[in-house]
Structure formats: structure tokens, C-alpha cells
Amino acid sequence: MLGKKIKYLIQILAATFLMLWVTSSCVDDNFDLDKLSTHLENESQWNFPVVSTTFAMEDILNLVDSSGLIYTDDEGLVYLVYSDTAYTAIAEEEIVFPDQNYDTIFNEQDYQDAGGFNNDTVKMEKADVDYLFVASAENQLLDSVKVKSSLLDIDVNSSFEFEGELTLTFPTLRKNGQLYQKVIDINNASGNFSYSETFDDLDGYMLDFTKFSIPDSNVFFITYELEYYESTGSGNVNADDICDIDVTFRNIEYDYVWGYIGNQLINIPENNIYIDLFNEFEYGEFQLYDPRLKINIFNSFGIPVGVFMNTLQLKVDGTWEDVTGSDIPTEANPWHIPIPESNYPEIPVADTTIMITGQGSNIDSLVSRLPNNLKFAETVEINPDETGMRNNFMAAESRVEAIVDFEIPIWGRTSGITYSDTIDMDLSDIGDENDYLDYLNLKLTIGNGFPHNIGVKGYLMDSTYNIVDSIPNSNDNPNDTLIIVESGIIGADSLINQETGKTVVSSTITYENESVDVIDNVKYMLLKVKFMTTDGDAPDAPYVKFYDFYEMDFDVNVDFKLDVNENL
Structure with missing residues (x-):
């Protein structure tokens, strides 16, 4: 595509030259056409945008995750929530005469x-x-x-x-x-x-x-x-x-x-929640501030109900690890669910929310190891205290229902978390215009409005996704390192100073003469972005918040010099 644009540019230059030539020949009928030159010489510099894209926090989460629900709080802090119905026990199905x-x-x-x-x-x-x-x-x-x-x-x-x-x-x-x-x-x-x-x-x-x-x-x-x-x-x-x-x-x-109604145990089948977010990160650690399991329980049985977990595990590196701690309900110490008030013939719903956090469990340390699956199974116990008093009540449609939300506030610190995305970037047929190109600069410009330093590398790929070059490459950067773009200025409230805005850094590859052939078949750019918390290797590196208005910009431009020396 870029090769065609350059070809059209050369054709426009030639057409403009010919139009001027014809116009000049009509100025005077006595003009001697034999003395008018048809030789075109032109040296000019040009700049074309190739790619311009912006990623907000929500865009990045959507790239790496397909099953979670993204929402923001009143301040704009981004949350990712994986939700599932843990269990539903309905009276007319569970208690049958x-x-x-x-x-x-x-x-x-x-x-x-x-x-x-x-x-x-x-x-x-x-x-x-x-x-x-x-x-x-x-x-x-x-x-x-x-x-x-x-x-x-x-x-x-x-x-x-x-x-x-x-x-x-x-x-x-x-x-x-x-x-x-x-x-x-x-x-x-x-x-x-x-x-x-x-x-x-x-x-x-x-x-x-x-x-x-x-x-x-x-x-x-x-x-x-x-x-x-x-x-x-x-x-x-x-x-x-x-x-x-x-x-x-x-x-x-x-x-x-x-x-x-008696003392009864209702065993809820095992369930799984797949966690896309961590599975899509290639490597690194993401230490989150306050990841939590929020269990919303709705009860319209007029019966004391206890709930305890038979299984609560996160899958880390292929191994199921138990979530343990005082927050986890057991058979000896179940959660006790509130009872609704009797209001025959209707029974209102009593609801309660129970949290499993890093303060009462090891969930934060397990989450920092990037799990990709959550597994849980519960038992609902009706009348756990077995009083025998005939003061229970229920309607046929009474139910105990629990909704499990694995809630991840995007608030933490990272150590080398890396994700990738492929964008269209068609440079095809540019080699066809080699004879007219003195040089071509391919420039990647990154604007970082996130509260993390980022390291970026752009890989140029052909139509079959083979890598043919990279920005930066070994010619421009002997160590072949990442483009480092520092975060904006972070205030005490973890907000990026919006007045100073984004930090902008560019990296350029220069192709001269026949070396342009290297990118002749480029169709895509693979962007690899590595998040690095400021002072991320320090034990007291700050936790930073990601808000929905934070963005990263990626722009690719080419500037080149045309050297046309042709007889028309």
C-alpha cells in the first residue's frame, strides 16, 4: 500500500511537470518546441502517516480478556469482574414431599x-x-x-x-x-x-x-x-x-x-470461572492491591442457612492451589445467612455480601502469580443449629442463591507484565520504487499516559506473520532493547498529572537505497508492551491506579526523500 502511494506521488509529479510543459508550449505560437526539455529532475522530502491508534485501559483489558466484565467506579478506577452463579437452591426442587x-x-x-x-x-x-x-x-x-x-x-x-x-x-x-x-x-x-x-x-x-x-x-x-x-x-x-x-x-x-424443615445438607456441584486476564499475559508478575472474591447471597427461605466451601482453589502454573485463611467458611465455622421477615403470602429477599480478601486469606499472593482458573464448590446447610423449633417458613419459589464475583481492581504494581497486540500496517510494494528513494525513515512514536513506565518493541511482519525487522532494531540500537517510555507525573492520589500529559518518545529505523526491500512485504506490526512500575524492582514500589481516562498512543510515520531523474 505504501509503495502505491509513493508511485502515485511520482506520477503526480510527472503529470504536474507535463502540464507545465504543455502550458508553456501554448504561450506563443512561435515557441520552438524542439528546444523544450522533457527531462524531469526532482529532489523532495515527504512524510506520510501509516498507523495512528490509541489504547485506553478498557481497550487493553478487552484485548487480553473476553470473559470478564469491565466497569469503573465513580472516580473512574477500572475494575475487571468475573461473575458466575455459584449455586441456586429452590424450595420446590430441594424440599419435595x-x-x-x-x-x-x-x-x-x-x-x-x-x-x-x-x-x-x-x-x-x-x-x-x-x-x-x-x-x-x-x-x-x-x-x-x-x-x-x-x-x-x-x-x-x-x-x-x-x-x-x-x-x-x-x-x-x-x-x-x-x-x-x-x-x-x-x-x-x-x-x-x-x-x-x-x-x-x-x-x-x-x-x-x-x-x-x-x-x-x-x-x-x-x-x-x-x-x-x-x-x-x-x-x-x-x-x-x-x-x-x-x-x-x-x-x-x-x-x-x-x-x-429439618437439618439438611444441599451439596452444590463444583464450578469453574476461567480467568482470561492473567492467561494472556506472557510473563511477569502483577501484584494487585485488594483482589477479592465477593459472594452475594440472596435468601428467601425463612430458615437459618449456613454455607461452607468444600473447594476453593486457583490454578497457578498448571497446579490447583488452595485459597486458605480465616475468611474461608468451613463446616465447623460456616457463613450464617440472614433470614427474611415473614410477610405471608410474600417472602422478601434477605441479601448479604461476604468478602474473601487478602487480609483474611492468601488470595492476593496467589493472584500475583497470575492464575487462569478459579474452582469452587459449596454446601448449603439448612437449620445448621438443629433447634427443632417449628418456626421455619418458605414458599415454593423460595431460594438461596449465591453470585460469585472475582473482583480485580486494576490497582497495583507490576514486574515485567507483557502483552501483545497486532495492528495492520501495509508497507507492501515499497521496493518497487527503490530507484526513486534516496532513504526512508520508519518512525514509531509512543505517548504514555499510564502510571507505569512501559517498554515497547514493534515487530514488522509479512502476510504470514513472519518477523522481518523490528523497531528498535540492531542497526539503530546495538543492544536491541525496548523503547522505554516513562510514566507521566504521578500525584499523591495515584493520578497522573493531566496538565503535564503524556510522556512521548520516538524511535526511528532508516532504510537507504536497496535496504528498503527488507520491508517490501510488511503487512502488520506486532506491538509488545512491557509494564514496569516506577521503581518496580524495589520492595516498596508504589501501587498505582488505572483510570478509564488513561491512554497510550502509537503512531507510525514514514518520511522519505524522492530523487527523480527521468526523461518523460
């Missing part, structure tokens, strides 16, 4: 106990038969449950040879003060009566475990009333006659639960 099955039988002895037929009727009753309501955990002690939905299966088989009526009453299952009740018509006196029906009308009923409470148990009651009419049958009651009644509640879903 199993199907409940209850069975009872009326037999010939019950018939005798009821006094037999009297005025054509015998009425047998089993009042308030108590059954164990099986909860979702052995140590759950329920107070009451508001049913969202449930299926009720009733199966009846009778060998009594009479017609009659069966009434099932559920004294602890009510809606708007009304008991739940089912009446079944026994309309077959053959002795082979069979009935099977499923009901789905339990939504909105309240199941109460307090009216007939038995300590340390969940008791469910059913009252059975069975009537037979003598005139409808054979008149005989056999010794082996029975009426078998089977009641099953299944697919129980709840809107709300009160009671003691």
Missing part, C-alpha cells in the same frame, strides 16, 4: 361392634384415624402446608353384599373453614363392589398439623363412616366380609410451608 398412602379396613367385627342392622341401617365409624405424614426429611416437623396442587386417589373394594355409602372426612385439611370430604356411593350389592377415582380439587387447602398434634411427629387424620342398608342385600353378613379403603395423595406441590 413424597406420595402419601393410607389404608384401612372395615370387617365383620366392626359390623358387630356397631350393633348390626337397626331400622334397616348399620353405621360403622373409624374416627380420627392417625397416619404418619411422611415429610421430605426424617427430622422435619411440620406446622402447616398450603397445598398448591395434589392428586387424590381413592380405591374401595367391598365384599359386603349390601348397598350403602362411604364418607371420608379429612379434619385437618380445610379451605375457607370447610373440611375436605368425599362421599362414595356403594351401588352394588353383589359382594364385588369396586371403586377407583382420582380427584384434583385440593388446590388452596391448608393442611394443619397442630390441631391434633403429637410431639415430634407429623400426623395426618382421616375419619371413615361406612353405612349399609339391610333392605338392599341378602341379609347375611359373612365372617370374612371386608371393605378395603385405600387413600393416596400423590404429586404433592405446595404454595407455602410452616414448621421445622
Whole structure:
């Protein structure tokens, strides 16, 4: 591309010369054209911009990181945050009531106990038969449950040879003060009566475990009333006659639960957060001020909840290293999560934020070694103190949720952190104009508005990314070192003095005559930037802050001398 620009420049010079030649020939019809020279001689110096780009702090982070969220605080300090949902435990998924099955039988002895037929009727009753309501955990002690939905299966088989009526009453299952009740018509006196029906009308009923409470148990009651009419049958009651009644509640879903939900452990699967930032740095150390894990926990269970970490590790140099210290919750010393206030039927969310910092853990020393992965796994413990008091409450949608933020303020000191970026820089076909170039200077100018000294090297690469030269190179700099650009003046508040602005340094490569061929196929420049905190090797080197308004400028210009000596 640059070669074409120079070619066009030469063509413009030639065209301008010819236009002047033609204009001069028209001045006088008697002008002797044979004496007008068509030889062009021109020596001139030119300057072209090739590349001009600016990197703000956010641009650099986006170059080296694709998974973190970049944000700034009110002062403009840049943060990089890796965020993930560590766990979500939802009540209706974690606390599920199993199907409940209850069975009872009326037999010939019950018939005798009821006094037999009297005025054509015998009425047998089993009042308030108590059954164990099986909860979702052995140590759950329920107070009451508001049913969202449930299926009720009733199966009846009778060998009594009479017609009659069966009434099932559920004294602890009510809606708007009304008991739940089912009446079944026994309309077959053959002795082979069979009935099977499923009901789905339990939504909105309240199941109460307090009216007939038995300590340390969940008791469910059913009252059975069975009537037979003598005139409808054979008149005989056999010794082996029975009426078998089977009641099953299944697919129980709840809107709300009160009671003691029990002590339960919910193990959360292991999770990983990939850390692009450090993985993209080629080498060096980045000692950060106050890297931290911020764990935001949201709880809408009206239940004491404890959380402890089974695993918390950072991967450094291919090895998983434990994050340890007093900030890390353990089974013996879990985090205790606040309980929301009961506000039936809604439960507000109680939220809390827990921090793991360098003051209470080794996270800062591990982060300085540039980890590339964070691994964590937790256990949520419901009712960790196991009081047994029936004062828990929860809705079906109650949840405990934790969001893990690995928060990295870009505030620290570096020792040789290096990153790279490739930019387009097309110098192709410049060798075609060698005959007209006396020399060509390729100049890289760097403006450093960051609070770190930087060392820069630009590598010139062809279309297949082979390095063909560098700025500085061994011709201009025998030691082939970096271009060192000092930081701006840093104030006591870690801010760069904006009045003095950026520190600007340039480096130039000179190509003479045929040496221009070296860069004839250059398509790209690979910029390698090494961050070096001022006095970075000193043990008390200052921590510096990176703000969103800090920038680095990179400009590439060519200046060259044209020497044209041609007959047109």
C-alpha cells in the first residue's frame, strides 16, 4: 500500500511537470518546441502517516480478556469482574414431599361392634384415624402446608353384599373453614363392589398439623363412616366380609410451608470461572492491591442457612492451589445467612455480601502469580443449629442463591507484565520504487499516559506473520532493547498529572537505497508492551491506579526523500 502511494506521488509529479510543459508550449505560437526539455529532475522530502491508534485501559483489558466484565467506579478506577452463579437452591426442587398412602379396613367385627342392622341401617365409624405424614426429611416437623396442587386417589373394594355409602372426612385439611370430604356411593350389592377415582380439587387447602398434634411427629387424620342398608342385600353378613379403603395423595406441590424443615445438607456441584486476564499475559508478575472474591447471597427461605466451601482453589502454573485463611467458611465455622421477615403470602429477599480478601486469606499472593482458573464448590446447610423449633417458613419459589464475583481492581504494581497486540500496517510494494528513494525513515512514536513506565518493541511482519525487522532494531540500537517510555507525573492520589500529559518518545529505523526491500512485504506490526512500575524492582514500589481516562498512543510515520531523474 505504501509503495502505491509513493508511485502515485511520482506520477503526480510527472503529470504536474507535463502540464507545465504543455502550458508553456501554448504561450506563443512561435515557441520552438524542439528546444523544450522533457527531462524531469526532482529532489523532495515527504512524510506520510501509516498507523495512528490509541489504547485506553478498557481497550487493553478487552484485548487480553473476553470473559470478564469491565466497569469503573465513580472516580473512574477500572475494575475487571468475573461473575458466575455459584449455586441456586429452590424450595420446590430441594424440599419435595413424597406420595402419601393410607389404608384401612372395615370387617365383620366392626359390623358387630356397631350393633348390626337397626331400622334397616348399620353405621360403622373409624374416627380420627392417625397416619404418619411422611415429610421430605426424617427430622422435619411440620406446622402447616398450603397445598398448591395434589392428586387424590381413592380405591374401595367391598365384599359386603349390601348397598350403602362411604364418607371420608379429612379434619385437618380445610379451605375457607370447610373440611375436605368425599362421599362414595356403594351401588352394588353383589359382594364385588369396586371403586377407583382420582380427584384434583385440593388446590388452596391448608393442611394443619397442630390441631391434633403429637410431639415430634407429623400426623395426618382421616375419619371413615361406612353405612349399609339391610333392605338392599341378602341379609347375611359373612365372617370374612371386608371393605378395603385405600387413600393416596400423590404429586404433592405446595404454595407455602410452616414448621421445622429439618437439618439438611444441599451439596452444590463444583464450578469453574476461567480467568482470561492473567492467561494472556506472557510473563511477569502483577501484584494487585485488594483482589477479592465477593459472594452475594440472596435468601428467601425463612430458615437459618449456613454455607461452607468444600473447594476453593486457583490454578497457578498448571497446579490447583488452595485459597486458605480465616475468611474461608468451613463446616465447623460456616457463613450464617440472614433470614427474611415473614410477610405471608410474600417472602422478601434477605441479601448479604461476604468478602474473601487478602487480609483474611492468601488470595492476593496467589493472584500475583497470575492464575487462569478459579474452582469452587459449596454446601448449603439448612437449620445448621438443629433447634427443632417449628418456626421455619418458605414458599415454593423460595431460594438461596449465591453470585460469585472475582473482583480485580486494576490497582497495583507490576514486574515485567507483557502483552501483545497486532495492528495492520501495509508497507507492501515499497521496493518497487527503490530507484526513486534516496532513504526512508520508519518512525514509531509512543505517548504514555499510564502510571507505569512501559517498554515497547514493534515487530514488522509479512502476510504470514513472519518477523522481518523490528523497531528498535540492531542497526539503530546495538543492544536491541525496548523503547522505554516513562510514566507521566504521578500525584499523591495515584493520578497522573493531566496538565503535564503524556510522556512521548520516538524511535526511528532508516532504510537507504536497496535496504528498503527488507520491508517490501510488511503487512502488520506486532506491538509488545512491557509494564514496569516506577521503581518496580524495589520492595516498596508504589501501587498505582488505572483510570478509564488513561491512554497510550502509537503512531507510525514514514518520511522519505524522492530523487527523480527521468526523461518523460
